[in-house]
Amino acid sequence: MVRRLLARLALACALIALGACQEAPPPPDPAANAPANAADTVAWKTYVSAVVKKLVPADQSKRIFATFLEHAASDDLKARTLENVKSFIGRGIAEGTLILFASPDSEAMAGFVEQAFADPPKPDMLKGISVIFIGKSAEQERVATALAPWGATLIFHEAN
Amino acid sequence: MSVTLRPVPASRIAVYPGTFDPMTNGHVDLVVRAAPLFERLVVGIAHNPVKGPSFGLDERIELARESLSGIPNVEVRGFHTLLAHFVREIGASVILRGLRAVSDFEYEFQLASMNRHLIPEAETMFLTPAEKFSFISSSLVREVARLGGDVSSFVPPAVQRRLLREFRR
Numbered sequence: 625m626v627r628r629l630l631a632r633l634a635l636a637c638a639l640i641a642l643g644a645c646q647e648a649p650p651p652p653d654p655a656a657n658a659p660a661n662a663a664d665t666v667a668w669k670t671y672v673s674a675v676v677k678k679l680v681p682a683d684q685s686k687r688i689f690a691t692f693l694e695h696a697a698s699d700d701l702k703a704r705t706l707e708n709v710k711s712f713i714g715r716g717i718a719e720g721t722l723i724l725f726a727s728p729d730s731e732a733m734a735g736f737v738e739q740a741f742a743d744p745p746k747p748d749m750l751k752g753i754s755v756i757f758i759g760k761s762a763e764q765e766r767v768a769t770a771l772a773p774w775g776a777t778l779i780f781h782e783a784n
Numbered sequence: 785m786s787v788t789l790r791p792v793p794a795s796r797i798a799v800y801p802g803t804f805d806p807m808t809n810g811h812v813d814l815v816v817r818a819a820p821l822f823e824r825l826v827v828g829i830a831h832n833p834v835k836g837p838s839f840g841l842d843e844r845i846e847l848a849r850e851s852l853s854g855i856p857n858v859e860v861r862g863f864h865t866l867l868a869h870f871v872r873e874i875g876a877s878v879i880l881r882g883l884r885a886v887s888d889f890e891y892e893f894q895l896a897s898m899n900r901h902l903i904p905e906a907e908t909m910f911l912t913p914a915e916k917f918s919f920i921s922s923s924l925v926r927e928v929a930r931l932g933g934d935v936s937s938f939v940p941p942a943v944q945r946r947l948l949r950e951f952r953r
Binding site: 687688689690701703704705707708710711712713714715716717718721743744745 | 801803831832835836865867891895923
């Protein structure tokens with residue numbers, strides 16, 4: 625009698641646990657939505673990192689040169705970052721490298737890309753290199769135009 | 785925990801790469817600190833046409849040679865290739881980089897990670913310059929010189945003379 629009661633109890637517990645498992649909502653996809661607060665740099669970096677994980681195979685992850693401009697970045701920070709990007713591009717990039725640009729200020733980042741890629745020393749200097757831009761679709765054409773003379777492949781990701 | 789030691793490189797050669805447009809006292813300070821640590825230290829001056837350097841590669845090499853002439857185991861060479869190729873050509877086991885401030889770190893960390901992937905046989909070593917040089921950058925020096933300011937405490941005398949000639953015009 626007691627044994628039967630215990631068996632029923634165990635079955636009931638198992639069913640409850642199974643039900644709980646089925647009802648638990650799936651964990652939110654960190655790459656699904658861009659953070660609403662542009663000033664939340666930590667949230668934005670988490671989002672960008674999640675998007676990159678989706679876009680880039682794991683074995684290529686060590687070959688990403690990422691540039692993130694925080695919301696309302698100072699002119700000094702922009703100037704230093706621009707110099708770093710130009711140094712990086714100018715010293716030559718190995719094929720298969722990915723260059724990433726992301727910012728909550730999509731328009732400012734597009735302007736930054738235009739400056740960084742303003743004067744190609746020779747055509748198709750970045751052939752075989754992919755550039756990921758995470759931003760608003762309004763900027764996609766600007767970025768594509770800036771990159772075209774360099775021969776780089778643009779991977780655009782809309783930050784919704 | 786077991787530890788696998790990497791073999792000691794046959795020669796202790798370091799490459800200190802950069803654009804050096806132009807060489808500053810901060811760069812010189814770093815070379816002075818690093819030179820005793822290696823048998824040979826090669827200052828590699830990158831062509832880098834994208835940055836639109838104010839001085840041509842030959843001139844940057846000449847200015848660096850003049851600025852570093854007193855240090856016996858230091859050599860200055862220009863390169864047009866990928867840094868990875870240059871490091872292999874030299875046979876270096878260390879890539880030397882300077883860190884002036886925390887703001888340099890994120891960029892340098894990315895470069896170091898990428899170089900580890902491209903040149904696994906070479907390690908990146910970071911040195912910091914003396915505090916009094918931590919705010920000096922080549923771009924700042926060019927800007928001050930362009931506006932007619934005194935850069936004598938920022939750059940070696942040969943560079944100062946060249947800047948004066950360049951921006952007096």
